[in-house]
Amino acid sequence: MLKTVMGLMKPDSGYTEIFGQPLDKVRERVSYVPQRESVDWDFPADVMDVVLMGRYRKNNLFKRITKEDRRIATEALEKVNLLEFADRQISQLSGGQQQRVFLARAMFRNPDILIMDEPTSGVDVRTRHEILHLLADLHASGLTILLTTHDLNGLAAHLPRLVCFNNTVIADGNPREVLTSQVLEATYGAPMEVLEHGGMPIVVEHGPTRVRGEGK
């Protein structure tokens, strides 16, 4: 779905708009963070090289990198706590650091909206926490963040607004209201249960256990 929003895929029907306008009109205000696995991290580049890709605009194709560009890149790296890694080869970063390099590149453009595709897929618990805190800080500073995720407990439950989507919008609202077994079953087509722990909803898949129980 995000690929359609970002103009990478053509919709079968209908259209997408950001800030009420087609993407081409607002490209400058939008930053996209793809899935970490979408690039080859053995590519010969260091962290600074990748962040500086964020300066690419249609009208500055031939401009050289200026001191100002480097200052903005340094600021972006500072925001994601990666400044000390500026000269590091990207092949030598952990999964969380790679995700933060992508974030810094996106922040270089100083966007009004950040669009992220599965920011916590394939990262460990500690990294997920790091990313979550980082996103919370960015959000607190006034940035709109739109992200997709399948990580219900690790990510979705912590968001201020959650939309469950399967062909159509199934539910939309606060995670506490949205994360119910009825909504989740309609979204994923599999039975799920929602428990509560410390005021947070916890989603459990109980499908496999039931199957095993019946077998006995």
Next chain:
Amino acid sequence: MFAFDLLEPYGFQFFRNGLVVATIAGALCGLLGVFVVLRGMSYIGHGLSHAVFGGAAASAVMGINYFIGAGVWGIISGVLIGRIARKRLIGADAAIGVVTTASFALGLALLNRYGQAQKSIEAVLFGSVLGVKPIDILAVVLVTVLTVVLILAFYRALLFATFDPEVAEVSGVRVAWVEALLMAMLSLTILVTMRVIGTLLISAMLVIPASTARMLTNSFARMLWISPLIGAATAGVGMYASYFLDTSASATIILLDALVFIVAYVTAGARSRIRMASLGHL
């Protein structure tokens, strides 16, 4: 005495022409090879040169100028491969396999049916670095200048589109256009070098210097310098060596490339072992 011997082949016009074209072709293939290697499309040099063979055969049969016939054919093949690969129904490697083998087979069938120009076809397959004509030098120089200018002008777009095509597209890079441009440059390069080093050996010149350069540096910008330097040096030295060893010029160049690759591979391996060992002590 030694210096006199070394200069001996230089007395021959055919050798001088061959040396110039081979060296420039080595640099050109080395430069474009950086993109071919980093995009994981090493097979494309091999494939496209076979596709161009189809065009060469067709133009020989129909009596069309080699550069025009094979050129148009090559660009069409390149664009076709890009189109098919972008659809993601099949992988890029399979797309190359389909388009280029079909093109090669068509070339062979045309030659069988209307059999002529057997000799020049052999030259196309195996190259004839010593039969270089002035037009070959001019063509290689023109394509090299064009390629260098385009890479310098579109450096940022090329880098972005090679590393992260999705975000490049979102940021306003016309990725499809950049890819078509690379394909066109590659087709042109193969077109003007295949009479010199032969279709069967172009793929090596596109892949080996760039792979060697990748092991010697971790910077994209430096790769764009090192790879053409290796390509040009091995081509020049290989030409000289082939004269004294009495071996095929293209085979000698490629063997020299492979030798440099092996040296870089062994030393890069030793360096990374030392680095790993020092990390282990931390």
